[in-house]
Amino acid sequence: MIRLVDRNAAILIIGNEILTGKIQDENTPFLARELFSLGIRLERVIVCPDDIDTIARDLRELRTSHDVVFTSGGVGPTHDDLTLDAVAKSFDTPIARSGEMEALIRAHFGERTTEDHLRMALMPVGARLVHGFDVAWPTVAIENVYVLPGVPEILRRKFSVIRKELDRGETFFSEAVFTLADEGEIAGILHELTRAFPALVIGSYPKMPGAADHRVKVTFDGKDEADVSAAAEAFVTKLPREKFLRRERVI
Amino acid sequence: MIRLVDRNAAILIIGNEILTGKIQDENTPFLARELFSLGIRLERVIVCPDDIDTIARDLRELRTSHDVVFTSGGVGPTHDDLTLDAVAKSFDTPIARSGEMEALIRAHFGERTTEDHLRMALMPVGARLVHGFDVAWPTVAIENVYVLPGVPEILRRKFSVIRKELDRGETFFSEAVFTLADEGEIAGILHELTRAFPALVIGSYPKMPGAADHRVKVTFDGKDEADVSAAAEAFVTKLPREKFLRRERVI
Numbered sequence: 001m002i003r004l005v006d007r008n009a010a011i012l013i014i015g016n017e018i019l020t021g022k023i024q025d026e027n028t029p030f031l032a033r034e035l036f037s038l039g040i041r042l043e044r045v046i047v048c049p050d051d052i053d054t055i056a057r058d059l060r061e062l063r064t065s066h067d068v069v070f071t072s073g074g075v076g077p078t079h080d081d082l083t084l085d086a087v088a089k090s091f092d093t094p095i096a097r098s099g100e101m102e103a104l105i106r107a108h109f110g111e112r113t114t115e116d117h118l119r120m121a122l123m124p125v126g127a128r129l130v131h132g133f134d135v136a137w138p139t140v141a142i143e144n145v146y147v148l149p150g151v152p153e154i155l156r157r158k159f160s161v162i163r164k165e166l167d168r169g170e171t172f173f174s175e176a177v178f179t180l181a182d183e184g185e186i187a188g189i190l191h192e193l194t195r196a197f198p199a200l201v202i203g204s205y206p207k208m209p210g211a212a213d214h215r216v217k218v219t220f221d222g223k224d225e226a227d228v229s230a231a232a233e234a235f236v237t238k239l240p241r242e243k244f245l246r247r248e249r250v251i
Numbered sequence: 252m253i254r255l256v257d258r259n260a261a262i263l264i265i266g267n268e269i270l271t272g273k274i275q276d277e278n279t280p281f282l283a284r285e286l287f288s289l290g291i292r293l294e295r296v297i298v299c300p301d302d303i304d305t306i307a308r309d310l311r312e313l314r315t316s317h318d319v320v321f322t323s324g325g326v327g328p329t330h331d332d333l334t335l336d337a338v339a340k341s342f343d344t345p346i347a348r349s350g351e352m353e354a355l356i357r358a359h360f361g362e363r364t365t366e367d368h369l370r371m372a373l374m375p376v377g378a379r380l381v382h383g384f385d386v387a388w389p390t391v392a393i394e395n396v397y398v399l400p401g402v403p404e405i406l407r408r409k410f411s412v413i414r415k416e417l418d419r420g421e422t423f424f425s426e427a428v429f430t431l432a433d434e435g436e437i438a439g440i441l442h443e444l445t446r447a448f449p450a451l452v453i454g455s456y457p458k459m460p461g462a463a464d465h466r467v468k469v470t471f472d473g474k475d476e477a478d479v480s481a482a483a484e485a486f487v488t489k490l491p492r493e494k495f496l497r498r499e500r501v502i
Contacts, residue, residue, distance in 0.1 A: 016454055017456055018283065020283060020423070020472060021280055021282075022454075024280045025276075028269070028276070029272055029275045032270055033272030034272075043299075044298065045264075046295070046296070050454075076434045077434050077435045078434050078437070079441050079453070081434075114438075114439075116436075120435075172271070174271070184360070184365045184367045185363075185365065185367075187328045187329045188365075188367060190330050191330045201271075202330070203268055204331055204332075205401075208402055208405065219268070219273065
């Protein structure tokens with residue numbers, strides 16, 4: 001079996017509105033699930049303020065240490081929309097008006113087009129536009145960085161196009177076992193299993209008494225379906241029978 | 252008027268379960284709102300995997316560049332609970348069993364106490380325990396770092412105690428104006444206002460058509476209530492009357 005080198009990913013959320021608690025970030029959970037289903041390991045999420053130097057510094061670090069990077073937010077025409085300038089800065093490239101984007105903006109806004117609307121045609125030199133049938137606006141991408149909007153509905157539509165670029169037919173598999181044990185009781189078993197199944201990621205998640213029917217949920221993630229299944233089976237076997245609740249295939 | 256120096260804060264979320272999209276992070280929105288109401292500027296959130304070196308490296312960077320830092324997750328007794336070891340590493344201090352914590356654990360689990368339960372008594376040398384009436388377990392804190400659990404219900408209870416330590420009677424004020432304008436139409440006005448009110452943070456948040464009654468929500472945040480109010484008033488005055496929907500005091 002040829003094992004492809006795992007791809008990893010990072011997300012940079014640009015958002016004062018998230019840091020001040022005004023809006024809950026829906027884009028990270030969405031992208032996390034999508035990347036998991038594409039077999040891409042999401043390794044890092046940073047939420048930073050609308051500050052050009054911070055965005056540029058964070059993006060430079062993320063893009064040089066990850067295979068794929070997504071930014072979300074800060075791409076409109078107002079004073080707090082600094083992402084494209086910051087992307088250019090992080091690539092040491094100037095920003096210039098894209099004729100292709102200008103034409104799309106003029107076609108959309110017609111006579112109402114303002115100079116501020118046209119600011120949205122500014123792109124880092126070297127960037128490309130990712131087009132799709134079902135999205136009005138293309139996505140700006142440069143090397144391994146996709147520049148996505150903060151509005152969740154638009155981000156999702158745009159991601160459906162990007163997904164096709166990223167899909168290599170890989171995925172992660174995941175199983176969950178729900179138990180009535182507390183973490184202290186199963187820590188030893190889990191420790192053994194991490195040694196027996198080194199390619200898997202095993203997680204243990206306690207719940208508050210009363211908040212769920214189970215006390216601890218144990219998850220087994222990996223790219224080899226048989227391995228994931230064998231680990232979940234081994235755990236159920238080692239668990240005292242009265243502590244076992246149920247086993248679920250997640251993906 | 253004496254202006255206190257603003258305090259800033261950062262959050263480190265330790266969570267494979269969030270990076271794989273299994274669980275949505277509820278702790279960041281909660282802490283973000285609490286910090287805003289305490290007048291503490293949340294400047295950075297990082298979500299990292301359950302890896303000791305990554306956690307230690309991130310925490311070292313965050314604790315040296317922020318006044319207050321919270322970690323969330325990874326504090327139970329299982330193989331993936333590495334946070335306290337990582338905290339010790341980030342402070343270059345060893346980890347040792349706390350007699351106070353050991354006594355609490357033995358009192359709670361009684362004869363069922365395992366060596367794995369007692370792992371939860373390991374603390375970085377130099378850490379202190381923050382106690383409260385309404386929480387069963389104290390919170391581990393070291394210098395400016397509070398080590399919180401991942402389970403939201405427990406985190407909230409523990410934070411209610413920490414809140415008292417952090418409260419200096421400060422807060423941020425915030426007003427929101429809901430408009431029917433698109434961002435291109437109001438970008439000029441907002442640009443002016445950012446210059447007229449340099450102490451405020453002004454945000455502009457578009458909505459999808461159909462997803463809300465408004466098109467763009469504009470927010471004004473700051474520590475001076477009169478300043479926040481004056482900026483919102485100035486914006487409403489400059490906005491074409493037919494584009495104005497409503498104005499709300501958020502906090």
